[in-house]
């Protein structure tokens with residue numbers, strides 16, 4: 001897809017990127033907010049606020065360059081172990097973002113979906129998510145998936161339960177289950193798997209993110225903390241992705 005040149009931000013790394021062959025789906029683990037704050041002598045919550053701003057910048061840029069799907073890991077099933085004040089700050093930032101999105105998503109043609117068990121969130125957040133979902137159903141643009149109370153293992157268990165229920169109800173049969181039909185039970189049903197997974201913050205692990213979907217994703221790790229992550233860092237990740245030899249178990253011709 002050729003984009004008008006002016007839409008791409010100029011940078012050294014941008015020169016290394018082939019914008020006609022970007023991945024369709026990019027996943028990002030939004031990590032490093034707490035350390036970013038600590039290095040500035042600020043409370044961890046300040047890091048989450050800064051991280052939310054970075055998310056706005058990167059999501060807008062992804063939409064501008066025509067990415068089909070952006071999936072971000074914002075709160076894991078394990079993140080409930082954090083202090084209550086930190087959890088409530090993250091939920092508050094989420095609420096603000098949802099309210100903002102309800103006003104802008106139609107104008108920007110951005111679909112906003114939530115992946116994870118949102119039944120554990122407040123009734124207000126669940127209602128906002130439902131409204132975002134309803135509007136998204138009428139739109140066609142870039143789809144941004146925000147993973148909240150998301151765990152890769154929980155997603156697989158949830159899918160297995162749904163499949164078992166369908167079998168008991170007589171609408172599915174165990175011997176007919178394939179990888180493709182199993183995918184239809186995941187939160188990510190209908191969405192192609194991410195080709196590129198980016199993890200800022202220096203850790204080199206999945207932390208229970210998209211266990212099924214990342215089977216063949218290219219991983220890109222960087223020590224840059226999420227609040228410091230820029231469009232230039234995204235370009236570096238694209239350039240790294242485009243330099244990889246993706247063989248999918250085959251051999252290089």
Ligand code: IPE
Pocket residue numbers: 030031032033034035036074075076079090201
């Ligand atoms: C990521 O940043 C945000 C969430 C997990 C909610 P962290 O809060 O994990 O930041 P670090 O890893 O402690 O720096």
Ligand code: IPE
Pocket residue numbers: 029030031073074075076079203205207
């Ligand atoms: C992963 O980050 C989860 C999110 C970014 C939402 P964590 O900070 O929770 O992961 P660990 O604890 O370093 O593995």
Ligand code: MG
Pocket residue numbers: 031032033201
């Ligand atoms: Mg972390």
